[in-house]
Amino acid sequence: MSLPVSVLPEQRLVQLRYAMVALGLLALAAAGFSGVELAWLPCLAALALLALVNFMLPRTGSRGALLSGLAADVLALSLLLFASGGAANPLSSLYLPPVLFAALLAPGLAPWLLGALALACYGVLFVWHLPWPVAGGDSAYAFSLHLVGMWWTLALSIALIVGFVSYLARTLARREAELMAARETQLSNEQMVALGVQAALAAHALSTPLSTLTLLCDELAADYGDDPALGEDLALMRGQLAHCRDALARLRHGAEPPRAPEPVLQVLAHQLEGWRTLRPDVVLDTRLSGDEQVCAALPPALWPAICNLLNNAAEAGGGHVELSAEVAGGALALDIVNREGCLSDAQLARAGLAPQVSAKPAGLGLGVMLTHVTLSRLGGTLTLNNDAAGGVRACVRVPLAPAGEC
Template sequence: MSLPVSVLPEQRLVQLRYAMVALGLLALAAAGFSGVELAWLPCLAALALLALANFMLSRVGTRGALLSGLAADVLALSLLLFASGGAANPLASLYLPPVLFAALLAPGAAPWLLGALALACYGVLFVWHLPWPVAGGDSAYAFSLHLVGMWWTLALSIALIVGFVSYLSRTLARREAELRAARETQLANEQMVALGVQAAIAAHALSTPLSTLTLLCDELGADYGDDPALGEDLALMRGQLAHCRDALARLRHGAEPPGAPEPVLQALAHQLEGWRTLRPDVVLAARLAGDAGTCAALPPALWPAVCNLLNNAAEAGGGHVEVSAEVAGGVLALDIVNREGCLSDAQLARAGLAPQVSAKPAGLGLGVMLTHVTLSRLGGTLTLTNDAAGGVRACVRVPLTQTGEWG
């Protein structure tokens, strides 16, 4: 899995190698000002060749290029050590970081081969090297310089190893988090596919009973049309059956394309009024705010998702539901509140990720998961919280679009 915003380890090594070349040039300049006698040509040639190899290999970006770069680090260090005392130079400890990086980034035979190359180069430096650069042949000065070099070499090795390993650990943790999120998304998609299959089976099984009930309503209306009380009940039943038929029709014909842009608050008020008709037993307190002239191409899938939340709130809130909506900044902000019950921390953590069975009045279940998936497809969000004034608040945020293109 690629990292969309972070630098890959291979790219980080390229940057680190340029930094080491710059640090080497500074060290050579400091040595020159201090009067240290060096074979300047081999040292400058080693840094120049390392920079050139880094530039060329950075354009390849393969595992072979990575290992070639680490081998170039070993060879360039060997040339520097050859020009500055050979194996006696404390910088010899810098053979370890390239081998460690190879073991971290390309486990297998390659780190062993690179380690063997480092050992071979270090062994050769015992025999072939230029003298240790000591001004005036002062042995005490040479020993003091050696100790200082050991300290700086240790500090640099620690910085390289700790910094790079920490970076790899953060990268690995980030990738693990991405994989967990991908697995949860895949699980939710699999659950939605299973629900879709069951919904298709249910639609096929319910179509005939709904038609039968509709015919019975018509026959009862014809036989007892003079009874006002029965007429009201039959009218309500016809409305409920029509709503069921419409829901099955949407399921059979698939997702409907978004319509033309329409006033958002007006469309929301119309949908809330239709929900009031379906749930006459519920007291709905609605407050709509924002620019009444804001228009957007609203997807049909948005309204069933909102209805799921309204039904949950109605069942959990004892027949009272509060709705507040605002259109601002190209976003529809919708809050649905019931004033009874609360959700546990576990329910809040898993809300919308999987079906849950919970006792009323929390009312958290399959509807919330369906709503969560629908809003995610539309580029929106759903957040459930325990309201400070009591009850549960569902916060819906949906971006508005003029084209009907979503998520």
């Protein structure tokens, strides 16, 4: 599993190296205007070498490219120190950041080898270097320049170490958050696979009892069809059994591709009418808005997810549910509100992430979680919150894939 990172640490080092080259050129220009005597050719060669190596390094973030760049930093710094006083130059403290970066980004033997290279170069500079730059032979000025250099070296080291280590800390924190989100998604997917297996077993086990109940219902209707009260109950029973058979059929064909593009609001209204026939005891107030000509290939799994929310709202809302829908901006937005009850902060935080304790006599507490996972798979979102006017509001947002003519 790969996690997206905006800028890799190795790429940040490349950017930092270019910044150091620019800073070095500015420092050389300032030294020239101040009358400091330097061996200009070695200094410019060191900066040119560093820029060339940085340009030639691959941008793949490989370990070899990282260590090659840090070794080039050490060698370029050694050449600069050779041309400006050797080990007595306060810039020698800048050997530390490359070794630190190697230890952070490539732990193991490589940082020790880079540290040994830095020590060897620093040791050579004790005996082999050009004289310390002095303006007009003024030793007091040279010592003052040394002190200023020590301050700037300390400031630059602090900026490099604090800036880069802070960047690494932010990168690690972001990766940890992405890993946690991926772990939550994986756990949710595993739960859904387990529920899918149980649903398939339940569908297989319920098929025969449903057929038997349907036959019994037909026989009772034939024998007692003249009784108006009983006939009405039998008609309701037949409708409920038909709904169960349709649910099993949808389960069998749930993996089918979406249908042809259809008018979104028209299909939604048709589905809501079907839900009303199953819940005649519930008052459903609907408000549909938006372009009625917008068409999309709606996945079949969307409707059971919306029905779960409607059923939950009907049970919690005392038989009255408000639904508003709008098609705009390439998305279908649904707000489902019941005006009774509220959710605790803990319930709001875990809504859709795990089964909840259901207050319904036959409830399993799975409806919201199933809806949340279904909408996530479709690229949509589900948010629950306590409405300011009372009750609970469920907000559903589902992106609509562009479609041609209906």
